[in-house]
Amino acid sequence: MAITVDDERLDAMFAALADRTRRDIVARLSRGDATVTELAAPYAMSMQAVSQHIGVLERCGLVSRGRHRQSRPCRLEPEALEAAVSWMERSRRLWTERMDRLETHLAQLQDGERR
Amino acid sequence: MAITVDDERLDAMFAALADRTRRDIVARLSRGDATVTELAAPYAMSMQAVSQHIGVLERCGLVSRGRHRQSRPCRLEPEALEAAVSWMERSRRLWTERMDRLETHLAQLQDGERR
DNA sequence: CCGCTGCTCAAGTTGACGCTTGATAAAGCG
DNA sequence: CGCTTTATCAAGCGTCAACTTGAGCAGCGG
Numbered sequence: 001m002a003i004t005v006d007d008e009r010l011d012a013m014f015a016a017l018a019d020r021t022r023r024d025i026v027a028r029l030s031r032g033d034a035t036v037t038e039l040a041a042p043y044a045m046s047m048q049a050v051s052q053h054i055g056v057l058e059r060c061g062l063v064s065r066g067r068h069r070q071s072r073p074c075r076l077e078p079e080a081l082e083a084a085v086s087w088m089e090r091s092r093r094l095w096t097e098r099m100d101r102l103e104t105h106l107a108q109l110q111d112g113e114r115r
Numbered sequence: 116m117a118i119t120v121d122d123e124r125l126d127a128m129f130a131a132l133a134d135r136t137r138r139d140i141v142a143r144l145s146r147g148d149a150t151v152t153e154l155a156a157p158y159a160m161s162m163q164a165v166s167q168h169i170g171v172l173e174r175c176g177l178v179s180r181g182r183h184r185q186s187r188p189c190r191l192e193p194e195a196l197e198a199a200v201s202w203m204e205r206s207r208r209l210w211t212e213r214m215d216r217l218e219t220h221l222a223q224l225q226d227g228e229r230r
Numbered sequence: 231c232c233g234c235t236g237c238t239c240a241a242g243t244t245g246a247c248g249c250t251t252g253a254t255a256a257a258g259c260g
Numbered sequence: 261c262g263c264t265t266t267a268t269c270a271a272g273c274g275t276c277a278a279c280t281t282g283a284g285c286a287g288c289g290g
Binding site for chain 3: 019021045046048049052053056071
Binding site: 007010011014015017018019020023026027029030031032076078081084085087088089090091092094095096098 | 122125126129130132133134135138141142144145146147191193196199200202203204205206207209210211213
């Protein structure tokens with residue numbers, strides 16, 4: 001089933017975004033590509049740790065790493081966010097549709113009473 | 116700083132949605148309110164576990180629990196999704212804006228060459 | 231009042247995660 | 261060729277999250 005695959009993708013995506021260091025990395029990459037050392041600079045943690053964070057983002061498809069001389073430039077892949085966004089909007093849509101149906105139903109009931 | 120508060124909220128939100136059981140619960144609640152026992156029925160785990168999952172969803176503002184007789188009806192609070200959705204769309208917007216600037220820049224360069 | 235249902239609380243286990251340090255690789259530079 | 265830079269791999273450690281079981285509590289029904 002495609003549903004299960006999607007589930008795994010969403011698991012990885014949301015889990016990746018559940019860490020503020022990784023969200024910060026994504027935010028900074030949305031401003032432009034950067035190397036691991038550049039990305040690691042602001043944080044009070046080792047470059048290895050940052051590299052691991054980037055690995056998580058890469059595994060869920062949010063970031064891709066290239067090669068240029070000794071450095072590995074990181075680039076954001078924003079289409080990957082679609083999966084997560086569309087999941088959320090589906091839930092929201094279903095809920096509002098349900099509320100709309102409920103409203104029209106109540107309106108009909110009131111109509112019936114009035115007659 | 117408001118940024119930090121938002122960060123905590125996003126931490127909780129994304130972490131909550133990183134579990135497929137919880138996403139499933141959200142999806143089912145988007146179709147209509149339900150009690151804990153009803154929500155727990157489809158899963159091969161104890162009701163306590165499901166109650167804990169609902170607790171996670173409640174703590175990040177996605178779900179609210181009321182009281183009716185012995186049961187605790189759960190309701191989705193879809194506005195809470197806004198925080199997460201808008202974070203994602205901000206990243207995506209920044210990235211596409213950057214790409215647009217890059218394109219126009221390249222176009223200008225080509226213009227210069229052509230003359 | 232007693233027992234049942236619906237649910238939460240508390241404690242314990244197990245596995246995963248975030249980060250560390252140390253070792254390794256690969257590409258420039260003296 | 262050694263030395264530095266840039267980055268990954270690997271092992272270990274502490275913490276947290278997802279379950280479990282067992283107990284406790286509030287409403288309802290005999």
